[in-house]
Amino acid sequence: MRVDARNFVLSTALILAATLVPQAYGAEIPDLIIRNVHIIGTGSQTEHTLANVQVVGNKIRLVSRDRIPAQSNMQVLDAKNGYLLGNLTVGSAPRFMILSDDPTADLNVLLDTKQFAVFAVDDGQLVVNKLQQVLGDPDYPSTRLGRPRWLSYQPPQFAIPTSVEAAQKWNGFRTKYVNGLFFSALALDRQWISQDDESRTQFGDLGDFERGTIRAWRFGLAGTVNFDNPWMYNVTFTWNPFDRGFDEELNEFQFLDYALSIPAGENVTVSVGNIKEPINMERTMSLLDLAAHERSATADAMLPTRSFGVAINGTAANQRVSWAGGVFNDWLVDSGSLGDNTTVTVGRVTWLPFLSEDQSNLFHLGLGMRYSDAEEGLQYSSRPEMGNAPKFVDTGFFDAESSTLYNLEAGWRSGPYWLLTEYTDNNVEAPAVGNPRFKGYHISGTWSLSGEMRPYRKPSGAFLGLPVAQNVNQGGWGAWELGLRFSSIDLTDGDIEGGEMDIATAQVAWWATRNMLVSLNYRRTWTDRFDIDGQMDAVSMRVALFLQ
Numbered sequence: 001m002r003v004d005a006r007n008f009v010l011s012t013a014l015i016l017a018a019t020l021v022p023q024a025y026g027a028e029i030p031d032l033i034i035r036n037v038h039i040i041g042t043g044s045q046t047e048h049t050l051a052n053v054q055v056v057g058n059k060i061r062l063v064s065r066d067r068i069p070a071q072s073n074m075q076v077l078d079a080k081n082g083y084l085l086g087n088l089t090v091g092s093a094p095r096f097m098i099l100s101d102d103p104t105a106d107l108n109v110l111l112d113t114k115q116f117a118v119f120a121v122d123d124g125q126l127v128v129n130k131l132q133q134v135l136g137d138p139d140y141p142s143t144r145l146g147r148p149r150w151l152s153y154q155p156p157q158f159a160i161p162t163s164v165e166a167a168q169k170w171n172g173f174r175t176k177y178v179n180g181l182f183f184s185a186l187a188l189d190r191q192w193i194s195q196d197d198e199s200r201t202q203f204g205d206l207g208d209f210e211r212g213t214i215r216a217w218r219f220g221l222a223g224t225v226n227f228d229n230p231w232m233y234n235v236t237f238t239w240n241p242f243d244r245g246f247d248e249e250l251n252e253f254q255f256l257d258y259a260l261s262i263p264a265g266e267n268v269t270v271s272v273g274n275i276k277e278p279i280n281m282e283r284t285m286s287l288l289d290l291a292a293h294e295r296s297a298t299a300d301a302m303l304p305t306r307s308f309g310v311a312i313n314g315t316a317a318n319q320r321v322s323w324a325g326g327v328f329n330d331w332l333v334d335s336g337s338l339g340d341n342t343t344v345t346v347g348r349v350t351w352l353p354f355l356s357e358d359q360s361n362l363f364h365l366g367l368g369m370r371y372s373d374a375e376e377g378l379q380y381s382s383r384p385e386m387g388n389a390p391k392f393v394d395t396g397f398f399d400a401e402s403s404t405l406y407n408l409e410a411g412w413r414s415g416p417y418w419l420l421t422e423y424t425d426n427n428v429e430a431p432a433v434g435n436p437r438f439k440g441y442h443i444s445g446t447w448s449l450s451g452e453m454r455p456y457r458k459p460s461g462a463f464l465g466l467p468v469a470q471n472v473n474q475g476g477w478g479a480w481e482l483g484l485r486f487s488s489i490d491l492t493d494g495d496i497e498g499g500e501m502d503i504a505t506a507q508v509a510w511w512a513t514r515n516m517l518v519s520l521n522y523r524r525t526w527t528d529r530f531d532i533d534g535q536m537d538a539v540s541m542r543v544a545l546f547l548q
Contacts, residue, residue, distance in 0.1 A: 027126040029094060030075055031056045033068050034119070034131070037079035037098055039088070039160075048083065048102075051160060058124040060090050061475060064157040077131040082118055090159070090475040093124040098131070153360060153415035156451040156469035159476065171547060180223030184547040187215040187288070189387060191540035199534030202527060203390055206536075214239075215387045215542065218256060229263040234273075257306065267459070268314040271326075274306050274333070278313060278324035278348045279368040280407040280422055281462060282442075289454075289465030291420075291444040291483035292505040293521045293542055294385040298424045298440030298489045301382035301393065302405060303370070307344065308333050315459055320352040322461035342375045350409075350461030360453060361414040366461060368407035374400040378428065380438060380491055384525040385503050386538060392527050393491045395438075395498035400430035411463060413456065416448035418463065434494025442487035449480040471513040483507035492528075499529030517544040 032055050038048040054062040062068060070076045079098050086096025097120035103109040109116045120127035172181040190212040195205070220236035236257040259273030276283055282290065282299045294300070309328030315321060325347040331338045348368040355362045372378075381394035405426040412419045423441040430436065446454075448466055455464040470476020485505045491498025502525070509519040518541075525536045 027129075029055060029058060029121050029124055029126045031071075031073060032075040032077060033070055034077045034079050034084075034098070035067070035134075036081050038081060038083045038102075039063070040083055040085050040102075040104060049160060050081070052157075053084070053088065055094050058093060060088055060092055060094055062157055062159055062470065063088050063090065064159055066155070066157040068157050069154075076134050077119070077129075078134045079119065079131060090473075094121045095123055096121060097128070154451070155360075155415065155453055158452075158467065159470040159474045177226055178223060179226065180221050182219070182221055182547070184217075184219035185288075185544065186217050186546075187542055187544045189213050189215040189293075189540055189542050191386060191388060191538055194537045196535045198532050199527065199536045202530055202532050202534045203392065206389065209386075209388050209390075211388075213388050219547075220257070231263070232261040234259050234261075264312070265314075267316075267319070268312065271311045271313070272309075274308045275311060275326075276306055277304060277309075277328060277344070277346045277370070278311055278326060279303055279346050279370050279405075280348070280424070281366060281409045281411065281420060282422065284460055284462040286465060288517060288544055289463070291446050291485045292385060292507050292523070293519065293540055294383075294387060296422075296440070296442035296444075296485070296487040296489075297382040297385055297393070297501055297503060298422075298442060298487065300385070301380045301489060301491065302424060302426050302438065302440070303407075309344075311346075313460070319458040320355065322350045322459060324348050324460075340375065343373050345371045348407075348461070352458075362412070362456060364409070364411035364413075364456070364461070364463075366407075366409035366411075368405075368409070370403075370405040370407075372403045372405075374402050374428075374430075378403060378430070380426075380498065382489060382501070384501065384527070384536065384538070385487065385505065385523060386540060392525070393489060393499035393501050393529065395436075395491050395496050398430060398433050398496065400428050400433075403428045413454060413463065415453050416451050417445075418447075418454050419443075419445045420463070430494075433496050436494035436496045438489075438491050438493060438496075438498075440487070440489035442485055444483070444485040446481050446483040449482060450477065452479050466509075466511060468511045468514050473513060478513065479511040481507075481509045481511075483509065497529075499527060501528070502526045515546040515548065517542070517546075519544075 034053045037051060037053060039051050041047050051063055051065050052068045054068050082098040082100050083102050084096055084098050085103060088096060098118050099109050099116045100118050101109045101116055117128050118130040191210060193206045193210050216238060218236055218238045222234040224230040224232055234257050238254055238256040255274060257274055259271055259275045261269050261271040264270045280303060282295050283303050287295065307328035308330050309326050311324060311326030313324035328344045329338060329341050331341040334341055348366060350364060350366040352362055352364055377397055378400045379395055379397045381391040383389045384392045403426055405424065407422060407424045409422040421443045424439060426438040428436050450469065452467050452469050454466055457464055466479050466481050468479045472478050488502045490500045492500055503523055505521055505523040507519060507521050509517065511517050521540045523538050527534045
């Protein structure tokens with residue numbers, strides 16, 4: 001039978017352990033690491049987590065799935081896959097016991113602590129210790145697999161929720177037929193701007209844009225429909241005043257995503273709805289995972305955020321190759337017939353030509369293509385990589401017969417270091433304006449000061465955001481990252497004079513927890529437009545809060 005082990009059971013068990021196995025009672029617990037112990041799941045979490053526990057100064061310092069390196073003055077004990085029951089709150093005095101057998105499978109394990117208790121500590125006082133002391137770690141820096149290499153990288157140990165904290169999320173639900181999770185994200189910005197005289201001549205005085213604003217508020221529901229091969233659904237609403245202008249009525253929310261993803265074979269998924277076009281790395285990644293506050297000007301100008309359509313994606317070569325393609329037309333959400341709206345065909349392929357054995361070092365290549373029949377005409381424009389600002393480069397609306405866009409991407413990650421560059425070339429067939437060719441690129445890089453490594457998601461061929469090894473509420477400092485980016489866009493060619501813009505950005509980002517981000521950007525913008533070269537400096541601060 002399975003029982004729900006709670007703290008009142010622990011108290012009883014500790015008393016029994018002290019009474020029946022008194023040989024170590026009263027000893028003060030030393031600094032130690034306990035390895036290979038299962039943390040018992042509670043609530044809806046029925047699976048146990050194999051982890052390591054570190055105690056320093058008579059307080060819980062870290063609970064982690066990762067191997068915790070031992071210092072010279074620490075004892076290292078092997079729990080031999082025992083089962084831990086108790087309070088593992090970081091920063092508190094240790095109060096837990098380790099049993100040799102699983103008490104959730106057999107209640108008799110709790111009733112006979114003399115036989116099954118192998119370690120117990122109560123309020124920092126050692127009650128029982130039958131665990132064997134083992135040797136610590138070698139004294140050289142290593143990878144996760146324990147092998148030194150030329151670029152020594154010792155990743156931080158990632159703290160995990162303890163058994164006390166691992167109950168069912170209040171914002172989620174599980175049923176026999178449908179699972180779901182309500183989520184939300186709120187981003188608050190404040191920015192300061194300095195312009196030279198030429199920039200004021202180009203765009204006017206931007207002092208009105210120096211204020212605190214709501215950059216975005218998104219909320220929605222995502223989950224699965226529980227077939228044998230579950231279908232995934234996602235519905236997201238947004239309120240983003242920068243997309244609609246501050247002089248308009250903002251009393252309505254907008255749909256951002258509404259999509260259904262259906263398994264269509266091994267490693268193949270078909271998605272239908274208002275979704276991201278699979279075209280490049282920046283658009284595939286979340287906005288908050290980039291090396292700067294906003295996407296590069298090239299992506300903002302020439303690559304739409306989302307469109308209505310059908311996409312199919314999959315992997316090959318042991319997931320070292322990802323592929324995706326889709327057809328998009330907004331006739332269901334806009335007025336007019338299918339033929340009256342622009343039809344777009346998109347495809348993207350990525351490849352990992354190099355992946356180290358421990359997967360901490362990889363090199364990524366990607367190619368994207370986007371063809372549009374330009375049925376509704378074309379216009380490309382971008383702000384200076386600030387959410388709250390006027391358009392600095394803008395082609396204006398013009399008629400065209402088609403556009404064919406190519407996007408090249410290359411990325412490298414080694415431990416806490418990440419580099420990404422993308423180049424976009426957009427060839428427009430529009431004889432009336434000289435068949436212009438628009439292009440742009442960006443080079444981005446980040447360095448995790450706290451040592452975390454950005455994950456790479458093979459099915460989508462995309463890097464993810466920085467994980468947090470230890471939240472501030474787990475006794476850690478959160479995750480810290482420095483970012484740099486240089487971007488360039490050229491929207492002047494043929495008879496179109498949309499302008500040229502270069503932007504250099506530096507970012508400091510602090511993830512206090514996985515649900516709170518504070519970041520600061522400094523950027524310098526050079527704009528060539530209206531036969532004037534202008535320069536602008538800006539500092540922006542962002543606080544983002546998440547429910548997930």
